[in-house]
Amino acid sequence: MTCTEPEIRIHFAFAAPTRLWRQSLCLPAGTTVAEALAQSDFVREFPEFTDHFPAIGIYGESCTGQRVLVDDDRIELYRPLVFDPLETRRRRAGQRRQMRSAARPDGTPTRSGASPAGQGDEAIRTAQNAKCDGDDPVVQ
Structure with missing residues (x-):
């Protein structure tokens, strides 16, 4: 044209x-x-x-x-929005929280970055115990 x-x-x-x-x-x-x-x-x-x-x-x-x-x-x-984006984010966050709490048998939520099997928890417990004993843990 x-x-x-x-x-x-x-x-x-x-x-x-x-x-x-x-x-x-x-x-x-x-x-x-x-x-x-x-x-x-x-x-x-x-x-x-x-x-x-x-x-x-x-x-x-x-x-x-x-x-x-x-x-x-x-x-x-x-076009007008069909869903409120903020409400959609809240709903997704709630679903993620439910999935995380269901991943552990005792119902406590897993930490982000930790695997569902609890790998990595052992290193955290060791570091916490070492601090309680007065030793400085070596963080790698």
Whole structure:
């Protein structure tokens, strides 16, 4: 697509759950993001966004509809998050804690880095006993 001199070329990208939607338009210089979206086919392709647009950005940086576009800008439309990332991390951490506590017969959690069989625990106990006896353990 070739634009005439006073026009700029703008690209749109939206990753719908089932497909990727892309469009390019030639618009007058000085066009804002909101004006470009109004001239695009986005609302016709995705009627669920008729009353509101999703979050928008240009090349991965969040922006508002008032931002003035420059030649070859890519307007990205972001879907709403299905899961809260923080809640997902908490759930995974809880699952890891459960797996670690289940790895020991007495139910005490294993230390990170120690093998499930307890290898390495012997060296820790030896170092702790040596400290109690007044000897300085040699750490390798």
